[in-house]
Amino acid sequence: MSEDAPVVLVVEDEPDLADLYAAWLGDEYDVRTAYGGHEALDGLDEAVDVVLLDRRMPGLSGDEVLVAVRDRGIDCRVAMVTAVEPDFDIVAMGFDDYLVKPVTRDALTGTVESLLRRGEYDSGVQELFALASKKAVLESEKARTALESSEEYHELDDRLGTLRGELDETLEELDEHDDFDLAFRDLDRGNDTDDGFEF
Incomplete structure (x- = not known):
C-alpha cells in the first residue's frame, strides 16, 4: 500500500466485525477503525x-454521526453498513450508499471503489449517484405497493428526474468514459422492478 492510498474509516461497534472489514480493505487502503460513534468523530x-x-x-x-460528518463539511463519501433494513426515512439522510448486513467482501470492496470514483465528480453528479443509490436500495427492499404509496419515494423519483435533466450534458460527457458504467454497477443490485433508474 502506498502512502497516497485513500483513507477509509470503518465505524462499527462490534470490534471483530470492524477488524474483519479493515482486514478486507487493508491491502488497498489506509484503514482506520472506530468502535463507536464518539471514537469515529474523534478520528474524523x-x-x-x-x-x-x-x-x-x-x-x-x-445517524447522529452522519449528521455530524455533514455538519463539519468534511468532503468524504459515506456508506451505511448496517443490519437496519432501509425505510423511507433514508431519503432525507445524507449518505451516499447503503449496504444491508451481512455484507460480503466483494460487496464491501466494490462499494468503496465506487464511492471513491463518485468523489471525483462535481456535487451535482454526486447527488445524482446518492439519490440513485437510495432509489435502488428501496426498490430492492420494499414491495411495489409500499413504493407506490410512499410520498418520500415519489419525491425522490421526481428529484432524480429533475436532477438528471439539469445534468444531461454532464452525463453525456461522463458516459463517454468507460469507468462511468462501473460507478453505477452497484445500483443494479437486487433491483427487480421495471422502473429502476437508468441512463
Whole structure:
C-alpha cells in the first residue's frame, strides 16, 4: 500500500466485525477503525475519503454521526453498513450508499471503489449517484405497493428526474468514459422492478 492510498474509516461497534472489514480493505487502503460513534468523530478529519458507518450503535448512533460528518463539511463519501433494513426515512439522510448486513467482501470492496470514483465528480453528479443509490436500495427492499404509496419515494423519483435533466450534458460527457458504467454497477443490485433508474 502506498502512502497516497485513500483513507477509509470503518465505524462499527462490534470490534471483530470492524477488524474483519479493515482486514478486507487493508491491502488497498489506509484503514482506520472506530468502535463507536464518539471514537469515529474523534478520528474524523479532512484526510478521510470514505466512511463505512454502522447505524445502530450505543452512545452515538450512526445517524447522529452522519449528521455530524455533514455538519463539519468534511468532503468524504459515506456508506451505511448496517443490519437496519432501509425505510423511507433514508431519503432525507445524507449518505451516499447503503449496504444491508451481512455484507460480503466483494460487496464491501466494490462499494468503496465506487464511492471513491463518485468523489471525483462535481456535487451535482454526486447527488445524482446518492439519490440513485437510495432509489435502488428501496426498490430492492420494499414491495411495489409500499413504493407506490410512499410520498418520500415519489419525491425522490421526481428529484432524480429533475436532477438528471439539469445534468444531461454532464452525463453525456461522463458516459463517454468507460469507468462511468462501473460507478453505477452497484445500483443494479437486487433491483427487480421495471422502473429502476437508468441512463
